[in-house]
Amino acid sequence: xxxxxxxxxxxxxxxxxxxxxxxxxxxxxxxxxxxxxxxxxxxxxxxxxxxxxxxxxxxxxxxxxxxxxxxxxxxxxxxxxxxxxxxxxxxxxxxxxxxxxxxxxxxxxxxxxxxxxxxxxxxxxxxxxxxxxxxxxxxxxxxxxxxxxxxxxxxxxxxxxxxxxxxxxxxxxxxxxxxxxxxxxxxxxxxxxxxxxxxxxxxxxxxxxxxxxxxxxxxxxxxxxxxxxxxxxxxx
Numbered sequence: 096x097x098x099x100x101x102x103x104x105x106x107x108x109x110x111x112x113x114x115x116x117x118x119x120x121x122x123x124x125x126x127x128x129x130x131x132x133x134x135x136x137x138x139x140x141x142x143x144x145x146x147x148x149x150x151x152x153x154x155x156x157x158x159x160x161x162x163x164x165x166x167x168x169x170x171x172x173x174x175x176x177x178x179x180x181x182x183x184x185x186x187x188x189x190x191x192x193x194x195x196x197x198x199x200x201x202x203x204x205x206x207x208x209x210x211x212x213x214x215x216x217x218x219x220x221x222x223x224x225x226x227x228x229x230x231x232x233x234x235x236x237x238x239x240x241x242x243x244x245x246x247x248x249x250x251x252x253x254x255x256x257x258x259x260x261x262x263x264x265x266x267x268x269x270x271x272x273x274x275x276x277x278x279x280x281x282x283x284x285x286x287x288x289x290x291x292x293x294x295x296x297x298x299x300x301x302x303x304x305x306x307x308x309x310x311x312x313x314x315x316x317x318x319x320x321x322x323x324x325x326x327x328x329x330x331x
Contacts, residue, residue, distance in 0.1 A: 096132040096325065097249045103127070104202050105209065107269055108305035112211060119305045121269040125198045127276040133195065133203050134322035136240035136251050137259060140164035143172070143180065151183030152176065160317060166239040168257045168320045174288040174312040177260045177321040184323065195324040196278040197263040197307070200291045204254065204304045206247030211303045212254055213246040218299035223255030226298050237295055254302040257320030258290040265289055265309030287311055294318035 107122035108115045140159060146152040157171035172180075177194060184192040195203065210216045212223075220229030224238040232238040238256055245251050264283030266272070273279055287309040293301035296318050300306070310316070 096323075097135050098130050098327065099133050099199075099203050099248050099250075100130050101127055102202070102207070104205060104207070106198055106201050106272070106305075108303070112303075112305065113216075114211075114300045114303065116306065118266075118268050118307055121272070123269055123272060123274060125202065125274055125276050127199065127202055129326075129328045131199060131327055132325040133199075133248075133250060134324070135245075135249065137168035137257055137320045137322045138177075138180065139166050139240050140169050141166060143169040146180055146183050149183070149187065151187070152179055157315075160236065162236040166241070167237050168240060168252070170237065170257060170317050170320055171315045172260075172319060172321065173315050174260045174310075176315075180321075181323055190325060192323050192325050194260060194262045194321060196276060197261045197289050197291065198273070198276040198279075199324060200253075200259065200261050201304060202276065203248055203250055204246065204292065206250070208247065208304070211305075213304060214244075218302065223252070223302055224295045225255045225293060225302050226296055228255060228299060228302070232295060234296060253292055254304070255293055255297075256295055257292075258294045258297075258301075258308065258318050259292050260319065260321040261289050261291055263289045284309070285312075290319065 103126040108119040181192045226234035262278040264285035265287035
């Protein structure tokens with residue numbers, strides 16, 4: 096886990112951003128008042144398989160497509176199954192693990208930047224795993240966790256590799272979004288949850304820090320994974 100410091104940022108994309116999508120509009124300032132911990136990497140098959148071996152995760156063993164397990168990010172997990180994993184991890188450790196909120200995710204992904212990607216406005220080469228990122232895994236399969244340089248907060252693969260489930264219900268834009276970094280569940284479509292970050296099969300546009308997608312909580316997809324978070328200081 097990596098401790099992400101408290102701070103403020105502007106969530107969403109500006110009018111000037113190349114490739115801006117309609118669901119990224121109504122930029123707004125978010126203040127995260129307390130530091131929180133985030134998984135340095137996306138949850139791996141090794142971590143998921145440990146859950147299964149310990150009797151958790153409903154015994155579900157996702158298909159790895161023949162790419163290998165171990166340090167590869169787990170795929171073919173639904174939002175519900177990601178929630179099952181963090182519940183098991185909480186019971187196992189006695190500490191409260193959870194999914195990131197959407198605002199926490201974007202804050203952690205940007206790592207104090209305002210560019211399209213955490214490393215700049217151009218996707219460059221070999222900075223992430225996507226279809227057109229210039230890596231050895233491009234458009235073919237997941238890359239092992241930690242294969243690319245970390246962002247400014249020390250987090251790997253916030254852009255690319257697998258799209259990451261977060262806690263929030265889907266909303267079509269940011270009208271009425273909370274400004275404190277909390278999960279946005281009121282008034283949204285909670286049968287769909289938000290995914291962030293883009294994957295190995297996406298073009299670079301999907302790896303932008305502002306990109307957001309909504310999918311059914313029961314969807315198992317070869318490009319969907321997640322990472323964990325933990326609150327460090329209790330509210331109040």
